[in-house]
Structures are given as C-alpha cells and as structure tokens.
Amino acid sequence: MNGPHVTRVIREQLPTLGATWSPRTLLPPWLRRAPLLLWLAAIAVAGAAALPVLYLVVRAWESGDMALESLFDIDTAAILWRSIQLIALVTLGSVLIAVPLAWLTVRTDLPFRRAWAVASVLPLAIPSYVGALAFISAFGPKGLLQGWLEGPFGVERLPDLYGLTGATAVLILLSYPYVFLTVRATLWRLEPEMEEASWSLGRSGWQTFRRITLPLLYPAIGAGALLVALYTLSDFGAVALLQYDTFTRVIFIEYNSAFNLSAAAALSLVLLGVAVSLILTEASARRRARYYAGANASRRRRRIVRLGRWRTPATVFSGGVTALALGVPIFVLVYWLTRGIKAGESELFDWGALSNSVQYSVAASIATVIAAVPISVLSVQRPGMFSAALERFSYVGFAMPGIAVGLGLVFFGIRYATGIYQTAYLLIFAYVVLFLPVAVGSIRASLLQVNPRMEEAAMSLGRSRINAFLTVTVPVIRPGLAAAAIMVFLLTMKELPATLILGPIESRTLATSIWTAAEEAFFARAAAPSLLLVVASAAPMTFLVLRERSRN
Amino acid sequence: MIGLPGLGRKRQEDVVSDITLRCNGVSKTFGESIAVEEFDIQVKRGQILALVGPSGCGKTTVLRMIAGLEPLDTGRIEIGGELVASSGRHVGPDKRSVGIVFQDYALFPHMTVEANVGYGLGRKGRGERVEEVLALVGLEGLGERLPSELSGGQQQRVALARTLASKPDLLLLDEPFSNLDAGLRERVRSEIRDILKAAGTTTVFVTHDQQEALFMGDLVAVQVDGRIEQVDVPERVFHRPATSYVARFMGMADFLPVEVLGTRLVTEAGPARAVPGFVPPDASPLFVMARPDDFVLAPSEDGQGIVVDRVFQGWAYTYEVELDSGLHIHCQMPHLLTIEVGQRVLVNLRRDHPQMFFSGGAAVPEVSRYGQT
Numbered sequence: 001m002n003g004p005h006v007t008r009v010i011r012e013q014l015p016t017l018g019a020t021w022s023p024r025t026l027l028p029p030w031l032r033r034a035p036l037l038l039w040l041a042a043i044a045v046a047g048a049a050a051l052p053v054l055y056l057v058v059r060a061w062e063s064g065d066m067a068l069e070s071l072f073d074i075d076t077a078a079i080l081w082r083s084i085q086l087i088a089l090v091t092l093g094s095v096l097i098a099v100p101l102a103w104l105t106v107r108t109d110l111p112f113r114r115a116w117a118v119a120s121v122l123p124l125a126i127p128s129y130v131g132a133l134a135f136i137s138a139f140g141p142k143g144l145l146q147g148w149l150e151g152p153f154g155v156e157r158l159p160d161l162y163g164l165t166g167a168t169a170v171l172i173l174l175s176y177p178y179v180f181l182t183v184r185a186t187l188w189r190l191e192p193e194m195e196e197a198s199w200s201l202g203r204s205g206w207q208t209f210r211r212i213t214l215p216l217l218y219p220a221i222g223a224g225a226l227l228v229a230l231y232t233l234s235d236f237g238a239v240a241l242l243q244y245d246t247f248t249r250v251i252f253i254e255y256n257s258a259f260n261l262s263a264a265a266a267l268s269l270v271l272l273g274v275a276v277s278l279i280l281t282e283a284s285a286r287r288r289a290r291y292y293a294g295a296n297a298s299r300r301r302r303r304i305v306r307l308g309r310w311r312t313p314a315t316v317f318s319g320g321v322t323a324l325a326l327g328v329p330i331f332v333l334v335y336w337l338t339r340g341i342k343a344g345e346s347e348l349f350d351w352g353a354l355s356n357s358v359q360y361s362v363a364a365s366i367a368t369v370i371a372a373v374p375i376s377v378l379s380v381q382r383p384g385m386f387s388a389a390l391e392r393f394s395y396v397g398f399a400m401p402g403i404a405v406g407l408g409l410v411f412f413g414i415r416y417a418t419g420i421y422q423t424a425y426l427l428i429f430a431y432v433v434l435f436l437p438v439a440v441g442s443i444r445a446s447l448l449q450v451n452p453r454m455e456e457a458a459m460s461l462g463r464s465r466i467n468a469f470l471t472v473t474v475p476v477i478r479p480g481l482a483a484a485a486i487m488v489f490l491l492t493m494k495e496l497p498a499t500l501i502l503g504p505i506e507s508r509t510l511a512t513s514i515w516t517a518a519e520e521a522f523f524a525r526a527a528a529p530s531l532l533l534v535v536a537s538a539a540p541m542t543f544l545v546l547r548e549r550s551r552n
Numbered sequence: 553m554i555g556l557p558g559l560g561r562k563r564q565e566d567v568v569s570d571i572t573l574r575c576n577g578v579s580k581t582f583g584e585s586i587a588v589e590e591f592d593i594q595v596k597r598g599q600i601l602a603l604v605g606p607s608g609c610g611k612t613t614v615l616r617m618i619a620g621l622e623p624l625d626t627g628r629i630e631i632g633g634e635l636v637a638s639s640g641r642h643v644g645p646d647k648r649s650v651g652i653v654f655q656d657y658a659l660f661p662h663m664t665v666e667a668n669v670g671y672g673l674g675r676k677g678r679g680e681r682v683e684e685v686l687a688l689v690g691l692e693g694l695g696e697r698l699p700s701e702l703s704g705g706q707q708q709r710v711a712l713a714r715t716l717a718s719k720p721d722l723l724l725l726d727e728p729f730s731n732l733d734a735g736l737r738e739r740v741r742s743e744i745r746d747i748l749k750a751a752g753t754t755t756v757f758v759t760h761d762q763q764e765a766l767f768m769g770d771l772v773a774v775q776v777d778g779r780i781e782q783v784d785v786p787e788r789v790f791h792r793p794a795t796s797y798v799a800r801f802m803g804m805a806d807f808l809p810v811e812v813l814g815t816r817l818v819t820e821a822g823p824a825r826a827v828p829g830f831v832p833p834d835a836s837p838l839f840v841m842a843r844p845d846d847f848v849l850a851p852s853e854d855g856q857g858i859v860v861d862r863v864f865q866g867w868a869y870t871y872e873v874e875l876d877s878g879l880h881i882h883c884q885m886p887h888l889l890t891i892e893v894g895q896r897v898l899v900n901l902r903r904d905h906p907q908m909f910f911s912g913g914a915a916v917p918e919v920s921r922y923g924q925t
Contacts, residue, residue, distance in 0.1 A: 193658035196621050199645040200652045201672030202718060211671075215662045303621075 035465055042374035046393035049433050052408025053396060056268050059411045063262035070263035074250065076270060083233060083246040083274065086167055090232045091225045093172035097321055098179035099221065104314055106187040108305045116318045117184070118542055123325040124177045125537035127494040127511065129237025130530040131174045133518040134329035136161065136241060137336070144332065167244040173325035174238070175231045179224030186220035192303070205305070219286055226282040233275055234401030236497040241518055247271040248403045248497065255407060255501065265411065268404040275399040329534070333527045340524030349528045350513045357510040360424060361492040364431035365485040371432055372439035372484065377469075379440075380447040391440065398437040405430050406501035413502075427502045431492050438491065439484040446480025447473070490537045571633075572597045572754040573618065573722055578627035579778075580613055587613040589778040591627065592922070595722075595771070600748060600755040602769030602786075604762060606801070610778040611758045615724050618756065619652045620645035632721045651715030652724040656731060657707050659699040665710050666695035672718040685713040689747055704732050705740050712744065716751055723748070725757040729764060741768060762802050766790060774798050784923035794919040796910045799841050806881040807839040807910065808901075817909075820856060820875050821847065822900040824907050833911045840901070841908040844870055844884035848900045851891055855898035857881075859891055873899055 060067045098120075104110045105117040123131075138144050140161045149158075159165070194216065198208040236248040243249075247267060255264040307314055340348050375394050378387040397405065409430050413421030420426045450473055458468035474481075496511045503512060510529045517526035571594050578591040587610040595601045603611045616622040618629060620636065620643060629637040631650060636643040651672075660668050670682045686692055689709040699707055708728060715723060728744070729737045745768055748755050759765050765772045766786040773783040774797075781801075782794040793799035796807065808819040812832045817824045817840070824840040832838055849871060860880070861872035864887075871883045871891060883899065891897060901907065909916045 191656070191658060193654045193656065194660065196619075196645065197652070197654060197658040197660075197714075198671070200619050200621070200648075200650060201714065202646045203672070204646055212660055216660075218662075 038374050038378060042378050042387075042390050045371045045375055045436070046390045048371075048429070049393050049396045049436055051412060052400065052405045052430075052433055053272065054408070055411040055415075056265050056272070056404065056408045059261070059265040060269055063265070067262045067266035070254075070260060071266050071270070074254070074263060074267070076267065079245060079247055079250055079267070080270070080274070082164070082244065085164060086171070086239070086244065086246060087229045087232045087278075089164075089168045090171045090175065091228050093168065094176035094179050094228045095221055095225060097172065098176045098224065099183055099217070101176075101318060101321060102180050102183040102187055104318060106184055108307050108314070109311075110307060110314050110318065111311070112315075113318075116322065118546070119322040119326055120180050120318075121177045121541060122538050123174050125534050125541055126174055126326075126329055127237060127496070127514075127530075127533060128171070128174055128235050129241055129496055129511075129515055129518060130333075130526075130534065131329055132166075132170050132238040132241040133514070133523065133526055133530070134332040135166065135170050137332050137523050138328050139166075144335070162243045164244055166242040167239050167246075170238050170242065171232050171235060173321075175228045176321075176325070178227035178231065179221060182220040182224035182227075183217055186217055190216055195303075222282050222285055226278060229278050230275060230399070233271070233278070234403070236401070236403055237515065247274070248401055251403050251407065252497065252500070255410075261411075264407055268407050272400055272404055275401065279399055330531075332523075333531045333534070336523045336527035337531060340527060343524070345524050348525065350508060350510075353508040353510050353513040353529065354532070356507055357493050360428060360431070360509065361489045363424070364428050364435070364492040365488040367428060368432045368435050368439045368488045369443070369481055369485050372436055372443050376440050376443040376447055380444055380450075381452060394440050395437045397434040400434070401497070402430075402434055402495055403497035403501065405433050406498035409433075409498075409502060422502070422504055424504055424507075427499065427504070430498045430502050431488070431495065434495065434498060435488045435491050438487050442484040442487065443477065443480050446477040446483075450476050486540050490540065493536065494533055570597055571595070572599075572631065573601075573756065574628075574630040575614075575618070576628045576630075578614070578617060578629060579625050580610075580617060580622065581625060586610075586778050588617070588624075591775075591778070591780060593773060593780065593783065595754055595756060597754050598752045599770045600745070600757060600768055601771045601773060601783075602765035603756060603758045603773045603775055604765035604769075604801075605760065605775035607760050609775045611760075611775050612726055614775070615652070615726050615756065615758050618722070619650050619724055620648045621652075649721040650724060651718065651720035651722070653708075653711045653715050653726065653728055655727040657699075657711040659707055659710055659714075661699055663698075664695060665691065665697050665699065665702070668699065668710055669695075669713045669717050671714060681717055685717045688716065688751065689713045690743070705736050708732065708740060709744075709747075712747065716747075716753065721754065723753045723755045725755060727759055728757070729759070729761075744768075766802075774801060776801075780921065782919075782921050782923070788923055792908060792915070792919050793841075794915055794921050794923075796839075796841070796913050799908070799910070804844055804882055806842045806844075806879075808842060808879065808881070810838040810840050810909065812838065819901065820877055820879065820899075821881070823903070824901050824909075825903050825905070826909060827906045827917075830909070830917070832909075833916055836911050838916065839910045841910060842881065842901060844882045846902050846907065847881065847883035848902055849873070849883045849885050849889075849891065850898045851895050852898040853896050855896045857897050857899050859893050859895050859897055862891070862893055871897075873897060875899065 101116070101120055105113045105120070110116065126134075136143065139146075139158060141158070143158070146158050161169075190213070194212055195208050198212045199205075203211070233246075234248065235246075236252065239246045240249045240252065247270070251264050251267045251271070254260045254267065337348070372394070375387075375390050379391040409426055410421075413426050417426065420429075454472050454476075455465075455468045458472045459465060463471065494511060496515055499509055499511055500515065503509065508516075510533060514526045514529050514533075517523070573593070573595040575591055575593045578588060579586070580588040591614060593601065603614065605611050613622060617624045617637065618631075623642050624637050624639070626639050628635060631648060635641060636648050660671065663671070665686070666682055669685055670678045673681055682695065683692075686695060689712055691706060691709055691713065694702070694706065699710065702710065708731075712728075729741055732740055741764060757765075757768055759768075766789075769786055771783060772786045772789045774781040774789060776797060782789055782798045784792075789798065790802050793802060796805075799805045808821060808824075810824060810832075811818045817826055817832070817838075819840055821842070857873040857875045859871050860874045863870045863872075866887070868884050868887055869890070871885060873881050873883060875881060881899065885891075
C-alpha cells in the first residue's frame with residue numbers, strides 16, 4: 001500500500017501539486033522518511049520494553065510511604081553494601097584473570113593457546129545456579145573434596161563456602177569470559193605499529209606493555225567489566241544458592257515468602273538505579289578516553305612474545321583457570337549423573353520440563369527477533385534522535401535484572417491483564433523484554449554491513465520498499481538474524497528468576513527443575529538437565545570463537 | 553663529463569661526511585617469496601636517501617630490518633659503524649639509535665602531544681627537549697592536545713618530533729606523506745625536508761611516488777623486486793638511468809629504435825645525438841630514450857606522424873603521436889600552440905643535448921648502478 005506505485009498514481013492524479021508532492025509531506029519530518037508502519041512497530045516495541053519499569057514505578061508510587069518504610073525496615077543500606085562488595089570483588093577478580101589470559105592467548109607462544117582461548121570462553125555456557133550447585137557439591141560442607149580429604153587426612157571442615165567468599169569465587173569463574181572476550185578482540189585489533197614505535201623509541205617490552213598496550217586496553221577492560229558487574233548485580237541463582245543476601249535474593253524472598261509486594265517493588269527500583277549508574281559510569285569513562293583502536297586489523301604479522309622460562313607458570317595458570325571454571329562443574333555433573341544412574345534413580349530426567357523449555361525458548365526467540373527488526377532497521381537506516389531514543393528503550397533488558405522485569409510484569413498482569421497472567425504468554429513477553437538488546441545488537445551489526453544503496457537500487461527497479469527489504473536486505477542479514485535467534489533461544493533456556501516468578505503454575509522448565517533439585521540438594525536429579533543446558537550452550541559458543549579465529 | 557645541476561654540491565659533502573648506514577648483501581624471504589635480495593646501500597651522515605619503488609617491491613621490509621623490527625636472513629647492517637644485524641646477530645629496536653615514523657604515524661592516542669614527544673626521553677631535561685623539538689616542527693603551544701585533536705599534517709609533525717626528540721643517528725620514514733591530501737602534501741614535504749636539514753638528521757625515506765623521491769632525496773635508490781636497480785643523485789637517476797626500467801619508472805619515456813649509419817644515429821624522429829666518443833654496440837638492437845620534452849612537434853602535411861590524443865595539463869599539452877611505423881610517442885608542447893587530434897605532424901628529437909641509449913635493457917655506454925658509492 002505504501003509502495004512507490006501508489007505515490008506515482010496519486011502524483012498523476014494531482015498534477016498541479018508538482019513533482020515534489022508525496023503523501024508523506026503531510027507527516028512531521030522525522031516520520032516522513034520511512035514507512036509509517038515501521039515507525040509504529042518500533043514505537044510499540046519500545047513501549048512494551050518500557051512496560052515493566054513503568055509498572056514497578058506505578059506500584060511503588062501507589063504504596064507511597066509503605067514502600068519507603070519497607071526500604072528502611074529491611075535495611076536497604078546493608079543490602080546495597082553487600083551488593084557493592086560483591087560487584088567490586090567479582091569485577092576485580094575477573095579483570096585480574098582475564099587480561100593476562102587474553103594477552104597470553106593472543107600474543108605469546110603459550111602451548112595450546114587456541115584450545116585455551118576456546119576453553120576460556122566456555123564458562124559463559126554454565127548457568128550461575130548450575131555453577132553454584134557444582135561448587136557447593138565439590139567444595140561445600142560434606143562435599144566431594146572434604147570427603148576425599150577426610151579419609152587420609154582427617155579433615156572435617158573446609159573453609160566456609162557460603163556467603164561472600166563462595167559467591168565471589170563462583171561468579172568470577174563464570175563471568176571473567178566477558179572481559180576475556182572484549183580484551184582479546186581489542187588485542188587483535190591494536191595496530192602493532194603502536195608497540196613498534198615504543199620499542200624503536202628505546203623502551204623495553206615490559207615498559208611498552210605498561211605504558212602503551214595496557215592503557216589502550218582500558219576501554220575494552222571497562223566494557224567487559226561493565227558486563228561482569230551487571231551480570232553480578234542481576235544474578236539470582238548463585239547468590240541464592242550460596243545464601244548471600246544481595247538485592248535479587250532479598251527481592252525474591254520478599255515477593256515469594258513474605259508476600260511484601262511494596263518492598264519488592266521498591267527494592268527493584270533501587271536495584272535498577274544501581275544498574276543504570278553502573279552503565280553511566282562506564283559510558284562517561286569511555287567518553288573521557290577518546291581512544292582509538294585501528295579500524296582494520298593490520299595485516300602485518302605481529303611479533304609473538306617468547307615466554308621462555310615463563311612458559312610453565314603461564315601454562316599452569318591457563319590450565320588452572322580452565323580446570324576450576326570448566327573442569328569442576330563438568331566433573332561434578334558427570335559424577336552425580338553416573339551415581340544417579342548406578343543407583344537406579346527414577347527421576348533422572350524430566351522430559352516434560354525439557355519440552356516446556358524448548359517450546360518457550362522457540363517462541364521467545366521468534367518473538368524477540370521479530371520485535372528487534374523494526375528498531376534495528378530504523379536505528380541503522382534512519383539514524384536520528386528519535387530512532388536513537390527508541391533504541392535506548394530497547395536496552396531496558398540490558399540494565400534490568402530478570403527478577404525486576406518479572407516483578408514489573410506481575411504487577412501489570414494482576415491489574416490489567418489477568419487473562420494472560422500466569423500463562424506462557426506473559427512469560428514469553430518477559431523473555432522478549434530481557435533479551436531484546438541481544439537481538440538488536442546482533443541484527444544491527446549485520447545491518448551495518450548492508451549498503452543502503454542496494455535497497456535503493458531495488459526500489460529504482462520497481463520494487464516496493466517492503467519488497468526491496470524482504471528480497472535484498474533480509475537475505476544479506478540472515479546470518480545476523482540466525483545468530484540473534486540462537487542466542488535468545490539459549491538465554492531463554494537458562495533464564496531462572498523471571499521464569500520462577502512468571503511461569504505458569506505446575507509447569508516446570510529445565511531451569512526451574514534444576515533450581516528445585518539444587519535447593520533440596522538432590523544433586524543427582526539436577527545433573528542431567530544441567531549437563532544438557534551446558535552442552536547445548538557450549539556448542540554454538542565454540543563455533544563463534546572458532547569463526548572469530550579463522551577471520552584473524 | 554656532462555654538466556648536470558646539483559652534482560657539485562653533493563661532491564663537496566662527500567669529502568667531509570662519514571657513513572651512518574651501511575647495508576651489505578641484505579636478504580629476506582617470507583616463506584616462498586623473496587622480499588629483499590642482496591640489498592646494498594650506504595648513507596652518509598646528514599644525507600636523505602629516498603628509497604622508491606612500486607608497491608610490493610620490499611622497501612618497507614628494508615626499513616623494518618634497519619629499524620630492527622624484522623630480523624634479516626643474510627647480510628649485514630651497520631649503523632654508525634656498529635654492526636646491528638647479521639645472520640648471527642640481532643640488536644633489538646630499543647637498543648638501536650634509530651627512529652622510525654610509520655605510515656599512519658602510530659601516535660599514542662591516550663597521551664598528549666607532549667607525552668608522545670617525551671616518550672623516548674629520560675626524565676632529565678625532558679621538558680626543555682620536548683619544547684625544543686615542538687618548536688623545530690612548528691607546533692609550539694599544542695603540547696596539551698591529544699593526537700585526535702590535530703589535523704593530519706600536525707599529527708605527521710608530532711610523529712616526526714617524537715622520533716627526533718631522542719636524537720637518533722638515523723631516521724626512517726615510511727611513506728610519510730601518503731595519508732595527506734594532495735594539496736597539503738607538497739607543502740608538508742618541503743617543510744619536513746627543511747626540518748630534517750635543519751636538524752642534520754641522516755634519513756632513509758620510503759615512497760612509491762617518484763616526484764616525492766626526486767624532491768626529498770639527496771640520493772635516490774630505485775628498488776624493484778627486492779633489488780636495487782640504481783642509486784644516485786636525483787638528477788642522474790632521472791636523466792641518466794642505468795636501465796630502461798628505471799627510465800620508465802622515474803617518468804614517462806619512449807624508446808625509439810636507432811639505425812646506425814656510419815657515425816650517424818638515425819631514428820624515425822630524425823637524427824639522435826650521442827655523447828662524444830659514443831661507440832654503438834655491434835649486434836643487439838639500439839634504442840634512444842626520449843622524455844616528452846625531448847621532442848619538437850610541428851603541424852605539417854608532410855610529417856611522419858599523426859596526433860591521436862591530446863591531454864591538457866594547464867601549462868602544457870601532452871600529445872600522443874602515432875608514427876607511420878605504428879610506434880606511439882609522447883610529446884609535451886607549450887600551451888600556446890594547439891594542434892588538433894587527427895592533424896599530421898612533423899616530429900623531431902631535440903638536438904640541444906645528448907640523449908641516452910639503451911641496448912638489452914641497459915644503458916649504453918654503461919651507467920654505474922651505484923653512481924655515488
């Protein structure tokens with residue numbers, strides 16, 4: 001309907017108005033340049049993404065003084081302090097592990113460095129509740145390690161894993177890959193000439209690393225650290241299992257056990273505030289440092305640093321990180337699975353939960369990709385203030401922990417959408433809000449590769465705008481769409497807090513069944529679904545890392 | 553011999569100067585492909601050597617081996633009389649008194665101009681030296697800026713200042729003007745030549761642009777396929793090329809077959825003039841090299857050629873003329889005379905100076921490839 005031939009017909013009917021007339025001149029300028037339909041769709045998606053925040057605010061506002069009082073009653077300051085401690089320690093630990101690891105795997109003759117590079121990314125495939133469960137089973141009281149030590153050495157107690165110590169250790173091992181990935185990508189892109197210039201000015205290798213390489217990595221470290229901090233802040237599974245009271249755990253308890261909805265809403269808003277201030281801090285740090293990494297990786301072969309006598313310690317370090325972050329969880333899960341099989345455990349695998357998980361995830365990934373397209377297209381093809389604002393809105397899920405999105409939608413559902421409350425529809429809506437930024441990011445990146453002249457060429461050959469998009473642009477961005485769908489599918493499979501809050505009653509998913517088993521310490525029952533989740537996520541991740549490497 | 557402008561000046565310098573850079577038989581292969589083969593060069597103190605060649609001829613590799621960023625396979629490199637590279641010895645880039653300015657400058661984006669320039673200096677006297685060098689390159693007062701806040705030409709001078717600050721024995725420039733606009737380029741290169749001469753810095757400078765090489769170099773070395781074709785003062789490389797390859801590379805050149813009739817050298821464009829005592833080779837065919845300004849063109853229905861193309865260059869026209877034999881030649885004529893395409897013309901070689909003759913790709917009489925060394 002909106003195609004050029006309609007315009008042409010109208011133009012022929014109204015010759016007096018001249019060639020510059022088009023139906024869009026009646027619209028404000030920012031709407032005139034793209035099909036109205038696209039803008040309306042994008043606005044609707046952005047509005048939907050903002051819905052959970054909106055209802056958290058409404059709910060907190062309506063309870064007024066009660067919400068404020070409950071913030072004092074439950075000692076929000078202490079929760080905030082605990083969260084900040086955890087974020088600071090996890091972020092610091094991740095940077096300390098990831099930066100040397102990235103440098104070793106890109107710039108040195110570390111043995112098996114390609115294998116370490118893949119292994120260092122894979123912990124991202126482990127959901128935090130699975131990681132926590134594995135560590136509790138391995139190092140907790142009456143755990144595997146203590147059991148082995150008890151016989152020969154008579155050890156009856158290990159250092160306490162619960163609380164800050166355990167949560168820090170587990171979250172570092174699960175989230176350091178974010179820093180590893182960003183730093184590694186920048187190391188590949190850094191122009192070797194920078195370092196060569198420093199050497200030729202008489203500086204040694206170490207001085208060059210400290211004064212040139214490391215400062216140039218700060219933006220990448222900052223970006224990775226932000227991801228780690230947000231991951232830690234929004235994590236629910238690990239802190240809940242390790243009994244460390246951060247925002248997410250307290251919110252869940254207030255909602256689930258104390259039924260204090262005002263307190264849960266107020267706390268969620270504080271949590272959101274912390275997340276936003278983390279994002280703003282990183283953004284302002286990045287603005288101050290107007291760094292530049294060469295746009296195109298230099299084709300010149302870069303010098304490989306010979307480790308010499310540091311080879312063995314470096315290998316032990318890389319191997320140790322992998323053994324802890326990847327080896328321990330896999331070992332524990334396999335151990336419990338074989339024990340369960342030997343013991344003839346009947347409920348080893350919950351097929352119903354798997355079927356639910358797959359159904360929800362497929363629906364969520366299709367819905368999210370469809371929702372992400374209008375915003376991505378507008379932000380790439382019609383850059384401007386308004387499309388940028390729409391894109392910002394879609395990033396709500398990036399800042400908002402799953403538990404807050406879930407709560408916001410609970411309030412919305414109870415009041416305005418009782419028809420879909422506690423059905424799969426509202427749950428899938430939550431997944432769309434949560435994972436929209438992932439899909440927009442992937443689709444945007446592939447749209448940026450599309451020459452806009454191609455669509456214009458198609459239109460000049462007589463195709464309508466929509467037809468040109470479907471026949472020219474979509475085939476080109478198909479890999480981006482597929483990547484987005486796969487990532488959303490995997491993230492949905494693993495998602496826990498929103499699923500716990502919004503999931504239809506009596507309908508279990510893989511994530512919730514692992515959670516229930518873990519809470520009750522039925523490790524054998526959690527092992528099979530956990531392994532399935534880990535392996536399913538690890539496969540595409542390995543593929544992505546290998547592809548990155550073959551490009552370089 | 554032949555009086556060429558500029559030669560006297562160079563001769564005097566040679567007597568007093570000693571040799572800063574000496575490369576002997578330097579070779580380097582990457583896998584299967586030979587990047588540099590048997591490379592020989594000598595650069596005297598204070599001289600600027602322009603290393604020119606088509607892209608991919610290995611000139612940047614030469615520069616990187618001199619800087620110590622790339623080890624060599626065979627041969628020797630001496631800087632200031634000290635052996636820095638041979639097949640058994642490799643002095644690291646940080647231990648050589650060599651400064652390199654990269655094609656894209658490689659300024660440290662996280663440091664101010666001042667910090668960039670002072671990067672290679674010790675603490676003592678750093679401030680004064682930085683100011684001194686910034687003044688030398690004409691960037692006083694910009695020390696607080698970040699590289700991203702400077703224009704391309706300014707970034708270029710910061711890169712130069714950073715390298716000059718620690719007073720290297722030898723300065724290396726890798727295609728230093730290729731990132732600048734055409735308009736800016738001419739100004740910047742003459743500024744930089746003045747700076748280098750003022751600082752008295754020995755320089756090796758790599759370019760693919762002949763004009764740049766002729767303008768910048770005290771010596772011009774033409775490199776082809778990893779080998780040096782000719783090293784000499786710019787005037788001689790241009791007017792007395794050792795090989796027909798150098799002749800073509802340094803500027804437009806046509807080659808006309810020569811018929812030897814007793815003492816006369818006859819071409820399709822009239823008689824050619826040789827140096828006194830010229831002895832033509834016995835067997836192989838002989839050619840005379842003619843630059844576009846070596847021809848005189850006159851419209852004439854009795855001429856032996858026909859104008860097939862005309863390119864207007866502002867100050868002159870370049871005509872492409874097809875001779876009756878089918879050979880195409882290029883003639884430059886002042887813009888005052890306009891000849892239409894299709895017009896028959898009479899073409900003659902200028903007789904006011906001797907021409908260069910080539911046989912089997914090499915100059916006759918032979919021109920030394922290493923004219924100055």
